[in-house]
Amino acid sequence: MRVLVVEDDAVLLDAVRVGLGLAGATVDGVASCADARAALSTGGFDAVVLDVMLPDGSGLDLLSAWRRGGDRTPVLLLTALDEVADRIRGLDTGADDHLGKPFDLDELAARVRAIARRGAGRAAALLQLGDILLDPAAQRVTLAGRPVELSRREFAVLAALMERPGTIKSRPDIETRLYGWQEEIESNAVEVYIHNLRAKLGREAIETVRGVGYRMRAPR
């Protein structure tokens, strides 16, 4: 799960970035409307955490512009103006959820997971494909009821593939889900993770579509 965080308070931005990272998300943080606009246009975000008061404008205006432009990325608004009218305005502008400052980091992570899930067209919190059961909240995977030990990155690759079973994910697709901007993309890393996953879940679990990418094999 890749999340864009737009927050101008450096401490809070850092906290959300680290916090969502601990919850298994790949997080990119920006501190202004302009940077947020540029970031979102690169695509690939499963959710956006958006502060309402930004130094170069209002988060609500930004959101409204995104929605007018047809962007459907789920957005969670962070506001310090805790009035009902503000919340209503935020939701009516196109936000999917709302959280008032100060908030609980675990709750933020859960809400981000929820809007990302709904944005991907799913209602169930757990991803299941055949024997494989993936719990995004607990960052746990079981195979036929037995827990499978996965690294953070391996988990992220599996989650990306299981979100829409049957669709093919290209290597760059998977890479954007794994790495924030600041991180160096290791070459062949995706191949290594796929290899590891196959070793732990069974060779036939992930199918290579030559020249295109990878997809989960539908259960027999």
Place this chain on the structure above:
Amino acid sequence: MTSIQGRLFAILLAGTGLLWLCAAAWIYAGATQRLQQVLDSRLQASAHMVASLLTDGNLVAASPGAARIPSLEGAGRPLSCQVWSLDGRLVARSEGAPLAKLSDQPPGFADHDVGGEPWRVYVVEDPAKGLRILVGDRLVERQALLAELIKSLLVPGLLILPLLGLLIWACLARGFRPLRALTGELNRRSEEDMRPIEAAPDAPTEIRPVVQALNDLFAKVEAARRQERAVTAFAAHELRTPLAGLKAQAQIAIAASHDAAVRDGALRQILVAVDRTTRLVRQLLSMAKLDSASEAERLEEIDLAALLAEVTEPQRGATGRVEIAPELRGLVLRGNRALLALALRNLHENAVQHMPPGGLVRWGLEDGDRLFVEDEGPGIPAEELPLVTQRFFRGRHKSPTGSGLGLAITELALRQGGWALALRNRVASPGLRAEILLRGA
């Protein structure tokens, strides 16, 4: 508690009563004198009449004291008359006249005590006939007359006085009705209601200025309240964000107990957040103090160089240099030291915060009355210059620990101290130049 209505009532009633009493006293005094004169001349006339009526011998034959004179009727009251021989025998007396001699005085008027009663007596002597004629009046009767007169003056007064009092009270009550109406309206108001009072169309000219003044006050209170609400909302917002950061970082520190690097990072961020929140709270308190109390009354001689040294001291040894121009030495001005110190401290912090590493913050004086500070930071975008003195405005080039209050506090403190702040970007090189007009705006 004194009531204007009660006091006016007392004054009016007492005044009217006093006037009445004075008139009565005046009339009484005049009437007394006039009555004395009239009654005295009646005594005199009666005595002379009796003397002229007496002829030789027409009383001599009579036994001593037996002779009777028909009672002298005057103005409905009998006078007493005695005729004495010069050798001391009572020759005759009128009916009702006492037997005791009315007077031993020589001819003329005399006051005499007869049988315990005060008398007014007129004496005529007729040496040719050897007789003394005495005509007298009981003073008691005269006083009764006067008492009746004064009673006829006072009784109507006493009867009318309560009526007059009622009339005065009613007039006063009517006169004070608009004031009572205003009091009622103010009493009924809730503390939230700041709408102007509508003066009744027939409100007297004495009430209208009061209503106007009250409405002006309402408007001022309302404006102050709105401002306060806006500031409170902003303060809440500005406090919540660092608190949210604090809380989230604390949660990370707890959650990442196994990962020392993450935990230490979170703890360092907590320190930053605490510093920023501390500063914000300090600024909020400064602001509240400026808003609530006017300290500008305490004027003293301020040694500018000493004050600057004191203000810039805590910031020294940061990443850059601070220079205080030599021409500031020995400059003394009169004003409120606390306000100027607050303004200078905020300007200096602002300059230091935006200073690039190794930069220079320079304090100087221009034209003898413009104290300025120049930094080498990014300056303020031209379109933000008019906004930066608003509370909680944080521009594009904000510092991580900025509260959005520093320049607002500076501006307010200087204004209260009778000075003025001017901000502009430096022309030759990047940086902000803040000027304080020491002679005020």
